[in-house]
Amino acid sequence: MKPTKKSIKEMVFSLLSPEKIKKISVAKIVTPELYDIDGYPVDGGLMDLRLGAIDPGVRCRTCGGRLKECLGHSGSIDLARAIMHLKYVPVIELCLRCFCSNCWKLMLTEKDAEKNTPSQRVKKAKDSKKCPHCNATQEKIRLDKPTTFYKGKTRIFPTEIREILVNIPDEELVKIGINSKNFRPEWAVLTTLLVPPVTVRPSIILETGERSEDDLTHKLSDIIRANQRLWENLNAGAPEVIIEDLWDLLQFHITTFFDNSVARIPPARHRSGQPLKTISERIKGKEGRIRKNLAGKRVNYSGRTVISPDPSIEINEVGVPYEIARIVTVAETVNDLNIERLKKLVEKGSEYPGANYIIRPDGKRKKITDELKEEVISELAPGYKVERHLENGDIVLFNRHPSLHKGSLMSHYVKVLTGKTFRLHPAVATPYNADFDGDEMNIHSPQTEEARAETKVLLEVKKNLFSPKNNTNWIGCISDSITGGYLLGLKEFSKEDANQILYQSGVDKQFSKKTVLGTEIFSEILPKINFSNENVKIHEGKIIKGIINKSLFGDEEGILIKEIDKKFGRTIAFETIKKAFNLGKNYLTETGITISLGDLDVEQKIIESSEEIIKKAEEKTKEIIDSYNKGTLEIIQGKTKEESREIKILKVLNEIRTKIGEIVKKEFPEENPVTHMIRSGGGGNMLNITQMACCVGQQDLEGKRIDIGYINRTLSFFKDGDLSPRSKGFIRSPFIKGLRPDEFFFGAMTGRATLMDTALRTPRSGYLYRRLVNALQDLRREYDGTIRDSSNNIIQFVYGDDGLDVSKLHINGELESGEAIGVVTAQSFGEPSTQMVLRTFHFAGVSEMQVTQGLPRLIEIFDARKKPSSPKMEVYLKKEYNNENDARVFAEKIKEVTIKDIASEIDLDFSNKKIEIKVDKEGIRQTHVSLNKIVDRLQEIGFGAKEKADSIVLNASDISFKEIYQLKEKLKKTIISGVKGIKQILIVKKDRDYVIMTLGTNLKKMLEMKEVDTNKLISNDLHEVASVFGIEAARQLIINEIQEVLNVQGLNIDKRHLKFVADAMTNTGEVKGVTRIGIIAQKSSILARATFETPVKQFVNATIKGSKDHLTSVIENVILNQPVPIGTGLPGLLVKVVGPLVKKESEKKTAKKEIVEEVVKE
Secondary structure: OOOOOOOOOOOOOOOHHHHHHHHOOOOOOOOOOEEOOOOOOOOOOOOOOOHOOOOOOOOOOOOOOOOOOOOOOOOEEEEEEEOOOOOHHHHHHHHHHHHHHOOOOEOOOOOHHOOOHHHHHHHHOOOOOOOOOOOOOOOEEEOOOEEEEOOEEEEHHHHHHHHHHOOOHHHHHHHHOOOOOOHHHHHHHEEEEEOOOOOOOOOOEEEOOOOEEEHHHHHHHHHHHHHHHHHHHHHOOOOOHHHHHHHHHHHHHHHHHOOOOOOOOOOOOOOOOOOOOOHEEEEEOOOHHHHHHHHOOOOOOOEEEEEEEOOOOOEEEEEEHHHHHHHHHHEOOOOOOOHHHHHHHHHHOOOOOOEEEEEEEOOEEEEOOOOOOOHHHHHEEOEEEEEEOOOOOOEEEOOOOOOOOHHEEEEEEEEOOOOEEEEEOOOHHHHHOOOOOEEEEEEEOOOOOHHHHHHHHHHHHHOOEOOOOOOOEOEEEEEEHHHHHHHHHOEEEEEEHHHHHHHHOOOOOOOOOOOOHHHHHHHHHOOOOOOOOEEEEEEEOEEEOOOOHHOOOHHHOOOHHHHHHHHHHHHHHHHHHHHHHHHHHHHHHHHHHOOHHHHOOOHHHHHHHHHHHHHHHHHEEEEEEEHHHOOOOOOOOOOHHHHHHHHHHHHHHHHHHHHHHHHHHHHHHOOOOOHHHHHOOOOOOOOHHHHHOOOOOEEEEEEEEOOOEEEEEEOOOEEEOOOOHHOOOOEEEOOOOOOOOHHHHHHHHHHHHHHHHHHHHHHHHHHHHHHHHHHHHOEOOOOOOOOEEOOEEEOOOHHHHOOOHHHHHHHHOOOOOOOOHHHHHHHHHHHHHHHOOOOOOEEEEOOOOEEOHHHHHHHHHOOOOOOOOEEEEEEEEHHHHHOHHHHHHHHHHHHOOEEEEEEEEEEEOOOOOEEEEEHHHHHHHHOOHHHHHHOOOOOHHHHOOOEEEEEEEEEOOOOHHHHHHHHHHHHHHHHOOOOOOOEEEEEEOOOOEEEEEEOOOHHHHOOOOOOOOOOEEEEOHHHHHHHHHHHHHHHHHHHHHHHHHHHHOOOOHHOOOOHHHHHHHHHHOOOOOOOOOOOHOOOOOOOHHHHOOOOHHHHHHHHOOEEEEOOOOOHHHHHOOOOOOHHHHHHOOOOOOOOOOOOHHHHHHOOOOOOOOOOOOO
């Protein structure tokens, strides 16, 4: 009999009733004993053989299955008294508070019930003092967490609670959103406890031969003991106090069985003091059942070892060691064509190339041993499968962790080689983000024809030449091959040398002329293409002029690769990359390249010029410090004196490195090997040389100079109040000459900050990526060209406005149907977010105000926070006000000024009941507000204020002392001028416009002001923009804000991905964040939500509502080992059957028979 494939279409969640528990239970568990004297499981014990088989050679007494066949069966424990189910306590509390204790109806009038949603009904009904139906007075129900209830001051026990809950009719439960078919509140008060099968909690045998039981078994054992003691005391008629104590003990054990990390309850522990890992702990978290064992699965037929470079293999090959090739096998189906070959492999057995197992058509495996070889060979027939060793030409998946994007998992053809490492062509290291300093990678061997077909068609290296993030080439020349190609193009060769280089590089061409230019050699590998950029000009495949550098064939920058792929196709593109790589690599191997310490130094005249630049900058810095000390320093708008000083100094010191770098670039010798590396794009840059040979420069810590570490100084040996460049992190020395101790210390400080930044950034960017994937995983392109989610909601009518695939932009290739574009977009943000700076404050253009940038800002946008951490507006002015004077007046007019800003102190006079606000003259001067205006404003608001010398006095005779304190705090926040929320202002000139940048937003107020050009007004507050300008404006703002973050970080992500995320966040008509309460909460799949966070909560809520999971998304099908409805799993073949499948005999047509020549058999 052939196995039939079954698939699960939907899952319904419900809580088991006591009757159902008894029905599915195969054994009543009555004793805490596990094994008898002979080590055999006790009947009625927790390891009863009716609950399943976990030992080899033992059969289950329920289904008769062995260890691998029996899935396990549940048992049950009859509880002596009812016990609260911890996870359903909030629902029980709601039912007790919302339903009348007399007539059992929801305490809400019919009218109110009709017009409100279930959640609103609950809010209104709970804590009603009187029932509107029967007028019965209700006693207050109080929950003493976690599981104790009180009615008034009297404790009510679970038995009494259960009796109350039983009486609530089904039709009343429906009103508060409870599905009574799948959940009744009294079922959450347990009378029977379900015992998990032994397969869920298997025991292990230690090296000593002793058995070690699972934590759940230990916990269940405690429950049975406590339950037995309670039974015994009840039967013996023990006093109520003892009964209550034992009841509470049983409640404790069952509570910690469900969740061993409940607040206010001590966790159950092992003798060692280690807390037990019970049900909740096993389900939730990264190491829990859902994420570790169901959403993420361990697989066979895989190998892992260190990678090493091998430029002699093909770009799409992987060198596999013999040792791995013998163990990681391929399942090949026997047919008439390959049976003889496979028999020979079986005969060889473990000797390479051989085979390890055969699989019969019924699915049973048979190991190939020396004794069984002949029997297996004679048994082999078409339909069998042979698990043979990996051979050259087999296709395998190759993967490096962390798998951040599509390019982290591609397929390569096997090349079996000696050695113990995987061999990888260096040209394909970039998509894997791999280097060869000990990185390890994995191979996976696909086991079915379908898997092998997908691997070849979708994942092959040649299919992944271009990035779906931004259409740059992932595969190309790197490091030495780029430098080699550059040097080759500069040289002239003899005919013999030129022909030798071509032959070595796999090019079957020869030169006949005596001398050959390097560019001519390189031209021989190019197809007949016309191409030019700022570095090179190519006509009909011949390099006419220019240099050969990274812009031709370099990884992520090879523009020529795109052109070749567009005009000549993928095969020619790969062949050209391989030849270009070989040319550079072979030439450099022949000639060699080396750098000595002297090559990194610069001439004396450059050092003198750099000394001059440093000297001038130090003088300029001294001038700024002097003007600060004298009080003549021009203050930057919206900044304090100290901040203005530091910004100006930092600007001067940062320019030093740039200016020196320009001189080094101009004067550095052309023939220096370092120049060759930098010019070609093979590695390094002029900043490295500048820091090594001339000056390391200003150290930057959180966007500022090094701050005070000791009292009024950075290090103990600097003078008090020293603000000079040297004392605040300017490293004057170059690395080549060595650093002074203080310079080394400052360098170490910023170095440590960078390391910390990287360490903190990784988990934050990882979490952002996980959130994006969870929110967008089910979004795909349908056959009608729309982008939809698993619930069939349209996210975009056409992807990216043009329907083009980002990885095929250069050939105008359309996005294919079934493409999991949501995951591609998530990866496009997730992968570069690991490189983003985790610096919250960044001086955008140095003189502007501090704003949140980098990864924190990106997270903020995706979270769609109610208020950004740096809310800002850009206010453009109308033509008549677009001048410096009016802009300044307007800026001062809108800046929020509070009493706190202008008061030096606020004194309370309790004896006379007065509040005195002492005014800071400097504060008043800066805010341009007169004392009279402040008094008038306070009187307008309703404060009895009077002016007195340099202070304002408020009469508080009518209020109490406590209220005087409260009034003082209220006064601090009182706005006396400006627009509420606008804390800082800055005037910036953009082209011809004067733009007021504000820290703080208030769009509604701005729209009312006559000076504002309302067509250009914008804020970075998503929710404010959505409410004032509408959802389309909010969508565009998301795109603009993400683009701004990417521009500042120097990252390149295609605009289509930005539009896609913006559409996903706004398609419902309101702004939803990529969070568990935003887009992820909208997902219809319970399993999909459970895999993200809070799985227990998701399952509990699903059982209360009787929710169904229709399994239409990705992750829930992965959990159930079913094809995902995306990519190749999207199409379903439908055949319309018309009429009977078998024709009647009368309708069958037969061919005409004609005897040509009759042959008589002898």
